[in-house]
Amino acid sequence: MSSAGEGLSRPLPEQVRLNVVDLAAQVLGSMPAVAVPAPLRGIAKFDPRKRAKLGGAPIAAQLENDKEFREAVAESVAKGWPELAASLAEGNVPPAADPVLVAAAAYLTRPPGWAEMVETARADLEQSAVAAEGSAQEQTVARLREQLAAQKSAAKDEAERLREQLRAARAENSDLRRKLHDARERLKAADQRAAEMAQAADEARMAASVAGSAGESELRRLKERLADAERHLEASRRAAREGRSIEDARIRVLLDALQDASAGLRRELALPTTISRPADSVAAVAPGAPNVRGVPARALADDDPQLLDQLLALPQVHLIIDGYNVTKTGYGTLTLADQRNRLMTGLGGLAAQTRVEVTVVFDGAELNAPVQVVAPRGVRVMFSAPGEIADDLIRQLVRAEPQGRAIAVVSSDREVAESVRRMGARPVSSALLLRRLGRA
Structure with a gap:
């Protein structure tokens, strides 16, 4: 073993120092009590598992300053790894040897060039640490990418949820607007009735104040009341x-x-009346269902192509059509005027072929001026009044019909379809009417 006057310019690498202290702690436990260096006698009595941990600093200092103690540890290393010790003594470092073990053995045995061996091991350990850190960074990047993908997915789900909430809020807002409009109309009517009642009260008070007037005034008032x-x-x-x-x-x-x-006859009874059909009694803006308990059309589905044909074949059927619902389903890219004209043309042919009563209802609540519509023969055209939607006018038409008459309501609006179905009418989708008009 040789020190050769060599020394380290830097402290041992931490891994090498721990390995050297662990080897020395093992040797310390097997040394005779008289051979144990005085500074380490208390540490030698420690439990073997705690000796290196609790006495690491004193053991390392003793190895650095006590040549005999270091050589005793070196002999133990030479016995434990004879091939490694022999190679190091010859100045050769085994290529496959652990850099930590090589540095520890070189530090303890002190062969020629041992300081360079320790520095070489230090460089290998630093290079391994850098490689390990790079691998850890790659793993961190991969983990962060996974977290980013998960966050993007969560953000997408959250955005979709918020869109659903927005759609629901818009629908609720529309419903609240309609309810607010109805409430305002009721309030307006209530105010008008209150004003009338107040006026009546004023008139009553005035009548009481003039109750003692002359008989001529009383007679005149009685005549006016008689005229009223x-x-x-x-x-x-x-x-x-x-x-x-x-x-x-x-x-x-x-x-x-x-x-x-x-x-199988189709004729009129010519009863004395000023109304030709019940639907004519429903108030609407002129452009100028029944409680039917049996319009099953053989219990066909609402989207069955044969449904409309069978309904049109029923005696005295009344076909009520949600105009804009049909036109916007079939040719919504046209202007409203072109949509109405195209629908009127098709319905004129249908009325001429089937001779059924046809009523078309358009939403007129947003109209700023009267609409000119040329209604074909056999087709009744109605617009809803301001403050009223076409859906309400359709329900009025159904209620106007007598119980037992066959009624078919053409609309793809689910709310309209369900309401008229409860009233006894048979709902028909707009697509079926468009298909029937296409055949015609």
């Missing part, structure tokens, strides 16, 4: 006549349907 009563009576009589006309029309339509179903 006569006007009210005439209005009541006129309303009664109109009511009887509506009921007469309902009865006539039912009789027509029953007579056509039994004998």
Whole structure:
């Protein structure tokens, strides 16, 4: 073993130092008590597992300053790794040897050039540390990429959830706007009734104040009240006549349907009435369902191509059409005027072929001026009044029909379809009517 006056310019690498201290701690436990260096006698009594951990600094200092103690540890290394010790003594470092073990053995045995061997091991360890750090960085980058992908996916899901909430909020907002409009209309009517009642109260107070006026004034007031009563009576009589006309029309339509179903005849009874059809009694802006308990059309599905043909073959069927729902389904790229004209052309041919009662309802709530629509023969055209949507007008038409008459409502609006179905009418999708008009 030779020190050769050599020394290290830097402390041992931490891994090498720990290995050297561990080897020395093992040798320290097997040395006779008299041979143990005085500074380490207390450490030699430690538990073997704690000796290197608790006495690392004193052991390392003793190895550096006590040549005899270091040589004792070196002899143990030479016995444990004879091939490594022999190679190092000859100045050769085994290529496959552990750099930590090589540096520890070189430090303890002190062969020629041992300091260079330690520095070479230091360089190998630093290079390995750099490589390990690079691998760790690559793993970190991969993990971060996975986390980024997961966060992108979560952000996409969150964005979709927020879009769903936005759509729901918009639908709710639309419903609230409609309800607000209805509430405003009711409030307006209530204010008007309150004003009328207040006016009536004022008139009553005024009448009470002039109760003691002359008889001529009293007579004049009685005459005015009599004239008002006569006007009210005439209005009541006129309303009664109109009511009887509506009921007469309902009865006539039912009789027509029953007579056509039994004998296959299509004719009118010419009952005295000022209303030709029940649908004419529904108020609407002129452009100028039944509670039907049996319009099953052989229980066909709503999208069955044969459904509309079978409904049109029923006696005295009334075909009610949601105009803009059909036109926007079939040719929504056209202007509203072109949409109406195209639909009127198709329905004119359909009415001429089938001779059924056809009513087309358009939403007129947003119209700024009257709309000119040329209605073909056999086709009734109606626009909803301001403050009213076409869906409500369609429901009024269905309610106007007598129970038992066949009614078909053409609309792809689910809410309209469900409401008229509950009223007894048979809903038909807009696509079926467009297909039927295409055949015609």
